[in-house]
Amino acid sequence: MAELNVDLVAADRKVWSGAARQVSAPSVDGQVGILPGHTPLLAVLRPGTVKVSTAQGTAVEAEVTGGFVSVDSNLVTIVVDEISELTGREPALR
Amino acid sequence: MAGGSQRVYKQRIKSTQSLKKMFRAQELIAASRIGKARARTAAAAPYERAITRAVSGVAVHTSTKHPLTSERTDTKRVAVLVISSDRGMAGAYSASIIRETERLVAQLTAEGKEVELYAAGRRATSYYRYRGRTLAAEWSYGSDNPQSDVAKEIADTLLGAFLAPVDEGGVAELHVVYTQFVNMVTQRPRVVRMLPLEVVEGVAAPGENQAQPLYDFEPTPEVVLDTLLPRYVRSRIFSFMLDAAASELAARQRAMHTATDNAEDLIRNYTRLANQARQADITQEISEIVSGADALAAS
Numbered sequence: 040m041a042e043l044n045v046d047l048v049a050a051d052r053k054v055w056s057g058a059a060r061q062v063s064a065p066s067v068d069g070q071v072g073i074l075p076g077h078t079p080l081l082a083v084l085r086p087g088t089v090k091v092s093t094a095q096g097t098a099v100e101a102e103v104t105g106g107f108v109s110v111d112s113n114l115v116t117i118v119v120d121e122i123s124e125l126t127g128r129e130p131a132l133r
Numbered sequence: 134m135a136g137g138s139q140r141v142y143k144q145r146i147k148s149t150q151s152l153k154k155m156f157r158a159q160e161l162i163a164a165s166r167i168g169k170a171r172a173r174t175a176a177a178a179p180y181e182r183a184i185t186r187a188v189s190g191v192a193v194h195t196s197t198k199h200p201l202t203s204e205r206t207d208t209k210r211v212a213v214l215v216i217s218s219d220r221g222m223a224g225a226y227s228a229s230i231i232r233e234t235e236r237l238v239a240q241l242t243a244e245g246k247e248v249e250l251y252a253a254g255r256r257a258t259s260y261y262r263y264r265g266r267t268l269a270a271e272w273s274y275g276s277d278n279p280q281s282d283v284a285k286e287i288a289d290t291l292l293g294a295f296l297a298p299v300d301e302g303g304v305a306e307l308h309v310v311y312t313q314f315v316n317m318v319t320q321r322p323r324v325v326r327m328l329p330l331e332v333v334e335g336v337a338a339p340g341e342n343q344a345q346p347l348y349d350f351e352p353t354p355e356v357v358l359d360t361l362l363p364r365y366v367r368s369r370i371f372s373f374m375l376d377a378a379a380s381e382l383a384a385r386q387r388a389m390h391t392a393t394d395n396a397e398d399l400i401r402n403y404t405r406l407a408n409q410a411r412q413a414d415i416t417q418e419i420s421e422i423v424s425g426a427d428a429l430a431a432s
Binding site: 046048049050051052053066067068071078079080081082083106107109111116118120 | 183186281348364367368371
């Protein structure tokens with residue numbers, strides 16, 4: 040199955056990057072779920088939780104204050120202003 | 134008196150030695166911070182790249198007009214943001230950034246525009262305040278270690294000025310003067326026209342046989358642009374500040390290295406002069422004793 044390539048970046052650093060099966064982000068219209076093969080999308084985010092189900096089966100969750108997400112041919116870029124809390128990130132990337 | 138010049142030389146040697154220590158310390162501090170500053174520039178790059186890609190994506194796929202991308206013709210006022218350092222001791226760093234600003238201001242004035250200056254960094258602030266020029270706004274923020282919240286504040290002030298109506302001090306353009314970090318020995322003052330946004334750098338050319346993706350915008354293209362463009366400006370200004378910080382540190386390291394070398398030269402010179410003076414004193418003393426003894430023997 041195709042995978043999503045996810046980049047989670049904050050203003051001053053790259054927070055997380057890797058392959059994922061599913062991404063869920065709090066868009067202004069409601070939680071948006073992204074699976075492989077999603078149509079190209081640009082959505083504005085509201086404060087909330089971004090959830091990434093990684094290809095290894097773990098979950099990464101980040102509390103964000105706002106930003107946007109762009110999806111283009113399985114390349115997901117989540118750009119956030121600030122990340123207040125992050126769980127599930129592998130220690131190697133810390 | 135002969136003993137006096139020896140003492141003077143010794144004093145000078147001592148004071149130059151302590152100056153040399155300070156120069157050396159500043160050089161080492163700057164050198165150790167450059168690496169960090171450059172790492173931060175690199176760390177901020179993914180964000181900027183992501184935003185740039187998204188902005189160019191929107192620009193390519195929609196014809197939506199946005200205030201930040203359209204020219205203003207209702208006012209002749211333009212804003213110039215100069216990013217300088219908080220401290221000196223960086224050789225020609227501040228001087229060249231101010232010279233570049235003056236050149237830009239002269240050029241804009243010649244085009245019949247009114248320039249409003251925004252100064253970041255104490256050196257630029259004090260330069261213009263001393264000359265009695267009014268600054269629209271000023272910030273001093275540890276210029277060798279800029280934080281993103283200061284960048285946000287600066288960007289928001291400037292965006293506010295750009296979007297404000299004419300009678301509330303709106304400006305038609307925004308130019309940024311900062312020092313570009315080329316490499317450790319070359320830092321170049323650079324002028325960028327930030328607003329209105331026009332050419333988006335690094336627009337990814339669509340692949341040969343790859344159809345342009347049609348983006349879905351959520352909620353609407355206008356709202357997405359509204360969120361994206363200010364962020365884009367913010368991230369650009371932040372990256373200018375990071376670049377300027379790396380340049381400042383590199384300039385400081387070089388200037389302090391030269392200063393240390395000069396101090397060493399001075400110390401060497403003074404040591405020679407002091408030795409000469411001592412030798413002259415001794416010679417004089419001997420000849421005085423000898424001639425005294427001769428005079429006694431003759432009598």
